[in-house]
Each structure stands twice: as C-alpha cells, then as structure tokens.
Amino acid sequence: MTKKSVRVAVTGAAGQIGYALLFRIASGETFGKDTEVHLNLLELEQALPALEGVKMELDDCAFPLLASITTTSDLAVAFKDVNWALLVGSVPRKAGMERADLLNI
Structure with missing residues (x-):
C-alpha cells in the first residue's frame, strides 16, 4: 500500500508553539497514521542554530x-x-x- 504524502511549512518552528506542533505532526496525529510527512521549517536567521537543535530532536525520535x-x-x-x-x-x-500590542506590529 502506498502512503499518502504531505509537505508542511511551519513558520516560527523553533518557538514554543511551533515546537509543540512539530511533534504532533511528525507522529501522525495531525494528518493521519497513513500519511508520510515532509517538514519545511522556517525561522529567522538568528534562530537557525536553535532550529537545528529542534531538527536533531525530531530525528532522534525516529518517527x-x-x-x-x-x-x-x-x-x-x-x-x-x-x-x-x-x-x-x-x-x-x-x-x-x-x-x-503584538497585533499592532
């Protein structure tokens, strides 16, 4: 059986909300247990080192x-x-x- 596939972009992926979402997406909770996931994670240049840490955590989980x-x-x-x-x-x-105040930025 061929799995479905989805490519998901997540902005602010190293932030608290993005971080929490990533593990639910990668585990299959979001798009289903039969859907392969490709993550495109976007962050500001200065947050890329933190994002690499998030990537390592996701890799370590071996979803x-x-x-x-x-x-x-x-x-x-x-x-x-x-x-x-x-x-x-x-x-x-x-x-x-x-x-x-964040709504005015």
Missing part, C-alpha cells in the same frame, strides 16, 4: 512517518511545493507589552 526535514530562513525554500502552511511565528513581547 516512522517523518520522511524529511528542511530548515531554512528563506521563504522561497520554506514554501516550495507545500500542501499546508502553519504560520505560527511571532515576535517576543518586550517589557511592558500586552498580548494585544
């Missing part, structure tokens, strides 16, 4: 459905041929900022 992981800060690479895009990256709040 059977996780076919590939691409890490990048390049939008064209991150969104090339994707079926789904999860735009979860944000800007960290600075001192004195409320969550609502």
Whole structure:
C-alpha cells in the first residue's frame, strides 16, 4: 500500500508553539497514521542554530512517518511545493507589552 504524502511549512518552528506542533505532526496525529510527512521549517536567521537543535530532536525520535526535514530562513525554500502552511511565528513581547500590542506590529 502506498502512503499518502504531505509537505508542511511551519513558520516560527523553533518557538514554543511551533515546537509543540512539530511533534504532533511528525507522529501522525495531525494528518493521519497513513500519511508520510515532509517538514519545511522556517525561522529567522538568528534562530537557525536553535532550529537545528529542534531538527536533531525530531530525528532522534525516529518517527516512522517523518520522511524529511528542511530548515531554512528563506521563504522561497520554506514554501516550495507545500500542501499546508502553519504560520505560527511571532515576535517576543518586550517589557511592558500586552498580548494585544503584538497585533499592532
């Protein structure tokens, strides 16, 4: 039986929300236990070292459905041929900022 395949872009992948989503996607909880997953992970240039750590953690888990992981800060690479895009990256709040202030950025 041939597995289905999905390519998923996740922005802010090294952040708290992105990080939490990645393991659910890779495990098959999100797209099904019969769907092979290719992850395109997007981060800011300065966060790429942290993103490489996330990639290593995902590799260490040896999820059977996780076919590939691409890490990048390049939008064209991150969104090339994707079926789904999860735009979860944000800007960290600075001192004195409320969550609502993030909507004005």
